Amino acid sequence: MPYEVPDLAMLTLAEVAELVAARKLPAVESWQPTNIGESDMRIASDGKWFHQGGEIRRPAMVRAFSSLLRREADGAYWLVTPHQKLSIMVDDAPFLAVEMQSEGEGQSRSLAFRLNSDDLVLAGPENMIEMRDEIPYLHVRAGLWAKIARPVFYELVEIALNEMGGIDSSTMPQVWSDGSAFPIGVMS
Known part of the structure; x- marks a missing residue:
């Protein structure tokens, strides 16, 4: 049976969570x-x-x-x-987060990512987003990380800025997923 690449845009976050839980x-x-x-x-x-x-x-x-x-x-x-x-x-991180799906708003938001390996990852307390030298990374599993691709990072920035009400140099942009806040910028 051939492997079917998940179409993240067609899945709800509940369906993504089921696929993640089912992957052995x-x-x-x-x-x-x-x-x-x-x-x-x-x-x-x-x-x-x-x-x-x-x-x-x-x-x-x-x-x-x-x-x-x-x-x-x-x-x-x-x-x-x-x-x-x-x-x-x-060379850097073993995975690349190439697609993102978002549901909800603010602290009720959930974010799912598809990696270049076609694995699905739900950001949250177990799979954090962190910035390293102004580059975003997503924890995948057991010390393995994915670099978040630039277009996906721009989507995260857009979410953060929309929820902040625009650019404010005194506030760190952040996104929420599964009840956890993740800073996605640097204050100048």
């Missing part, structure tokens, strides 16, 4: 394989995956590899199976 990822955090090596893979800062210098263009392969991704406490990234652990180079 491999238990990479509990696997401790003794066969350790190099994968010759790299995830570029634009979210593209490469193997031995060539881009991996099949979305199904990226989805499969991304489900095996783990980040160690020392910041190293690994592709992990029960029998093998292979290092992978990550």
